[in-house]
Amino acid sequence: MDKYRVSPKEKVKLQDIETEGIGSKEEAVAKFLEINEKLEVLQERLYSEGKHKILVVLQGMDTSGKDGAIRGVFDGVNPQGVKVANFKVPTAEELAHDYLWRVHKQTPGKGEIVIFNRSHYEDVLVVRIHNLVPDKVWKKRYDQINDFERLLAEEGTTILKFFLHISRKEQKERLLERLADPSKHWKFNPGDLKERAIWDKYEEAYEDVLERTSTEWAPWYIIPADKKWFRNLVIGKILLETLEKLDIEVPPSMPADEVKQYQQQLENE
Ligand code: ADP
Numbered sequence: 648m649d650k651y652r653v654s655p656k657e658k659v660k661l662q663d664i665e666t667e668g669i670g671s672k673e674e675a676v677a678k679f680l681e682i683n684e685k686l687e688v689l690q691e692r693l694y695s696e697g698k699h700k701i702l703v704v705l706q707g708m709d710t711s712g713k714d715g716a717i718r719g720v721f722d723g724v725n726p727q728g729v730k731v732a733n734f735k736v737p738t739a740e741e742l743a744h745d746y747l748w749r750v751h752k753q754t755p756g757k758g759e760i761v762i763f764n765r766s767h768y769e770d771v772l773v774v775r776i777h778n779l780v781p782d783k784v785w786k787k788r789y790d791q792i793n794d795f796e797r798l799l800a801e802e803g804t805t806i807l808k809f810f811l812h813i814s815r816k817e818q819k820e821r822l823l824e825r826l827a828d829p830s831k832h833w834k835f836n837p838g839d840l841k842e843r844a845i846w847d848k849y850e851e852a853y854e855d856v857l858e859r860t861s862t863e864w865a866p867w868y869i870i871p872a873d874k875k876w877f878r879n880l881v882i883g884k885i886l887l888e889t890l891e892k893l894d895i896e897v898p899p900s901m902p903a904d905e906v907k908q909y910q911q912q913l914e915n916e
Contacts, residue, residue: 648885651868653861659854664869666814668877675876682883687724689890690760694728695898697758700804703886704763706772706856707811708849709839710821712872713764716811719879720886721762728758734765746770746788747795754799767792768860772852776845789859800864807889808865809882810857811872815846 653659668675693699705713717731732753741749747767755761771792775785796806813821822843825835842849861867868885872878 648868648881648888651870651881651885653857653867653869655862657858657861659857659869661812661850661854661869664812665871666812666817666873668871668874668881670877672874672876675874675880679876679880679883682880682887683720683723686720686883686887686890689887689895690724690728692895692897693760693890693893694725694758696896698803699893699895700755700757700799701760701890702755702763702799702804702806703760704766704768704806704808705811706766706768706808706853707872708813708818708846709836709842710818710825711811711813712875712878713811715875716809716872716878716882717762717764719875720883729760729762730755731762731764734763734767734769746774747791751795755804757803767795768856771856772849775852776848789855792860793862793865796860796862796865805889805893806865807885808861808867809885810853810867810869811878812869813872815843817873818843818846 693701705716707713721729730753734749737746737749750763750767753761753763771785771788774780800806822835822839825831857867857869868881870878870881
């Protein structure tokens with residue numbers, strides 16, 4: 648899975664990076680099911696152990712499949728202990744604070760997995776592209792973000808960041824699909840067309856994010872995301888490998904005599 652990982656300071660040219668994925672859908676789906684079962688077990692352990700904190704950041708162009716990845720990868724995982732934090736246009740109260748204020752509040756506690764659907768990276772993406780703050784303000788944010796993530800990591804949070812990489816052509820197809828199906832109209836946002844028109848600007852802003860904020864303590868992974876089944880497989884696998892490395896402890900069982908004592912107590916009721 649290392650091939651999807653961006654090394655610190657690595658140059659990234661998104662147009663040269665695969666969006667398609669490899670292999671057959673059948674095989675990927677079968678492999679994913681195995682991974683998903685293991686993830687369920689590890690997540691339960693993580694929750695019962697109450698020690699590790701896991702933060703998963705999802706970013707990508709509109710329609711890149713952030714919602715679908717959350718549904719797919721965490722399918723069947725016990726919702727207790729897994730939370731999703733959505734970052735939308737900031738409220739007045741959020742804007743009155745620094746941009747990390749709303750983010751820090753949502754970071755995982757012990758035993759939790761938190762998935763960020765969009766994140767503090769919007770503050771160097773949409774904010775940069777639409778000039779929502781002056782250049783000199785957003786340009787400082789890469790270092791600030793690295794420092795913030797280092798703080799989280801040093802305090803025991805494992806951070807994984809996934810950029811869902813779709814092609815411009817695939818985005819067009821997904822938008823057309825939404826328009827063709829009335830039951831999907833709620834997903835269509837006319838604003839997405841305006842953002843699509845400045846795809847190149849987003850690409851450039853994403854390249855800067857990937858080059859400047861992939862660190863040892865909070866790496867970025869570029870996930871080929873044109874095929875939903877491949878996207879879920881790769882994210883699932885990276886997540887599983889990461890959880891396996893944490894050596895999460897199996898919850899201890901009770902000594903046999905203690906079990907017996909409680910059993911007797913119940914039976915003698
Ligand atoms: P999504 O597209 O993620 O399904 P929405 O349609 O509600 O959900 O979009 C959320 C919007 O909020 C996006 O357009 C995103 O760029 C915007 N947004 C998120 N964070 C910020 C921010 N810090 N400043 C400005 N806009 C933001």
